[in-house]
Amino acid sequence: MSVIYNKVALIGLGLIASSMFWAMKRGGVAGEVTGYARSEATRDTARRIGLCDRVCDSAAEAARDADLVVLCVPVGAMAQVAQDIAPVLKPGATVTDVGSVKQSVIDAVAPHIPEGVHFVPAHPMAGTEHSGPESGFAELFDNRWCLIVPHGAEAEATTRLEQFWQALGAQTEQMDVGHHDQVCAVVSHIPHLIAYTMVGVADDLNRVSDQEVIKFSAAGFRDFTRIAASDPTMWRDVFLTNKDATLEILGRFTEELFALQRAIRTGDGDQLFDYFTRTRAVRRGIIDAGQDTAAPDFGRGGPKKA
Amino acid sequence: MSVIYNKVALIGLGLIASSMFWAMKRGGVAGEVTGYARSEATRDTARRIGLCDRVCDSAAEAARDADLVVLCVPVGAMAQVAQDIAPVLKPGATVTDVGSVKQSVIDAVAPHIPEGVHFVPAHPMAGTEHSGPESGFAELFDNRWCLIVPHGAEAEATTRLEQFWQALGAQTEQMDVGHHDQVCAVVSHIPHLIAYTMVGVADDLNRVSDQEVIKFSAAGFRDFTRIAASDPTMWRDVFLTNKDATLEILGRFTEELFALQRAIRTGDGDQLFDYFTRTRAVRRGIIDAGQDTAAPDFGRGGPKKA
Known part of the structure; x- marks a missing residue:
């Protein structure tokens, strides 16, 4: 070099x-x-x-x-x-x-x-x-x-x-600058905001204790806690300065979440199944692009099989 | 044995x-x-x-x-x-x-x-x-x-x-059965629903391509894609059968998310900073309890330092 x-x-x-x-x-x-x-x-x-x-x-x-x-x-x-x-x-x-x-x-x-x-x-x-x-x-x-x-x-x-x-x-x-800020709202800023929110909600419940949340976190929750442990100053500034793009993507997110919430409330199993099926392809794309490991559970423990 | x-x-x-x-x-x-x-x-x-x-x-x-x-x-x-x-x-x-x-x-x-x-x-x-x-x-x-x-x-x-x-x-x-279903809504069911939703939103945007989402996923998004690749039949049934607890926790989640959305809209940096600070302790608790690795990035790559 x-x-x-x-x-x-x-x-x-x-x-x-x-x-x-x-x-x-x-x-x-x-x-x-x-x-x-x-x-x-x-x-x-x-x-x-x-x-x-x-x-x-x-x-x-x-x-x-x-x-x-x-x-x-x-x-x-x-x-x-x-x-x-x-x-x-x-x-x-x-x-x-x-x-x-x-x-x-x-x-x-x-x-x-x-x-x-x-x-x-x-x-x-x-x-x-x-x-x-x-x-x-x-x-x-x-x-x-x-x-x-x-x-x-x-x-x-x-x-x-x-x-x-x-x-x-x-x-x-x-x-281009505008496209950058929008791409990052999707792949980074809103995922962080949602992770912070999920961890905050779990931390704030009366009927489920923090100790229970921590003990049983391997069931899914712990995946959120990693990015919700990121630097608070940096992330405060991100949301204050990428306001328009984050609010737009957040609007899309809550719209979709409400649609799924409605499917739960009305018992629409087909809608839930279809939604949960198409998201698998995105994971496969990320692994094929070399941007994550195919080992189960991020390869945290257990055998490193694909 | x-x-x-x-x-x-x-x-x-x-x-x-x-x-x-x-x-x-x-x-x-x-x-x-x-x-x-x-x-x-x-x-x-x-x-x-x-x-x-x-x-x-x-x-x-x-x-x-x-x-x-x-x-x-x-x-x-x-x-x-x-x-x-x-x-x-x-x-x-x-x-x-x-x-x-x-x-x-x-x-x-x-x-x-x-x-x-x-x-x-x-x-x-x-x-x-x-x-x-x-x-x-x-x-x-x-x-x-x-x-x-x-x-x-x-x-x-x-x-x-x-x-x-x-x-x-x-x-x-x-x-107890009721407490079980509520704990699981918090540590597992709602995290999965949110992950599915985030991946679905990213997959569904017109202005940001799937290829961009996949390429740049290391900025946070990819953490969501693991649990959003879980078995669709199993998860459909979870939401159809744990309706009350999941709808309740989902209500808490959207309430908190709207509070943070409002902080972004009004530029309330202190509220964002405080929220992002307290969630760090939960991550620390999970690592101390032996339920996740302290290695950066789930230890996916790079050195295994704590």
Whole structure:
């Protein structure tokens, strides 16, 4: 592998940034990697575990002279960070981000980007339920997708960012900003909201205790708890900033749910059976596309048979 | 281990029955195990793979002389099977089932149980998204819970069934029938309904293609697709027969979802943040109770760090 950006700055040092660092080291993708986190505790942890070649005490210090600056903070913090680093950005540098929402990030960041600096929004579609500087690992992006939303950026800067993500293990695809926000509402934002809601309901019942919910969770419930354990700040910002798309998909979801509820109430077994049958094909597609394991129960335990 | 029932009959040969067979063999829990499935193809498969010591061509033939008869058919098929085996049941034998709903199974089965035969309903809370006679494996019940709903059965027969399930690897707990159906609505039935709905919505959108949903599913959606690939007949029957409890929990779910929807619409970030924070504790409880892995992403890929 060869160096794609000589100097990379990671602003924000959570799951995504720390995984990017280890993946950059694995691939020899960057010369020097600097890092900054707002919290002093996070910076101390980063220094202790060797996360980043140099941990800086301000975003501007980390971004100075960088060829690539990656904004890895929650979507709601993007504007402030963009403003902080704007004065030190090097001509010809590229600024990118890893936010789960793109229109809102563009609105927040683009006005601060100086003439001669490229801004190429991106969204690596990978994560786990763990957060913070110690949660990262080099393999996080392997075989996952990173969506690139050029939004008018120069082709050369866009291509280079795609090569960078591919060197971190990801596949890349360019997407229009509006379509991005809608796709993500479907495959990510609403699933998270629903999982949070289901876990919240179970936690809040009087007649079924938390201990019972926990003990008997293997019957289905526990699949929801993983994504409902994701970072609360990040997800708050996602819903505040992708409001239109999430409300639209949520409307579709409740409409379908009410149709199934009615089928339960009226005892319409055929409707339930037909609905439950067609959803099997989607699972098969995901396994065939290499995006999940065919082992039963996510391969959590038992034999790894397909 | 020692034999707990000399002769066991499995009526229905899907995931649960086939896993019970392999677990009985592993533990030396039964003398002879007979089996019956309505479909000739399933019976042929069972004979081919050595599932059951003897595969019979009728439920009555399989149940004749059995010390334990386990009804492993969808809830909606329980009444017919109970009627078919009733004439051959041996005095002192125990009939049990593995249905996900208990009041409805009791209503369907109890009237057919002859004097002198014990009926002890049970529900092993384990499963995978795979179905059929070839999907079973001996470890399915290890460290999972099997709920026993004695419903007036003799203590001795109940205790023996608990020992049987413990010998298959499960932990057992006795529960009242009404409470069982409510607990299962929360930890299993409504999570499945919601997962089916989310997958159905994603499959049904015009502006986001199925291929996009599949490609980008690692962002959260794919966690839903596992349980939405479960057996459609079984789940149809669950909702038709646990109507009251599922409609009640569904009402609670939509109420909470509307509250979060309103928070998104009005931009109430504090409410979203608070909600997303408290759900983390439930996940931690499930991991501490040994009911799921702490490895990121269910340990699907990447390093197995906690």
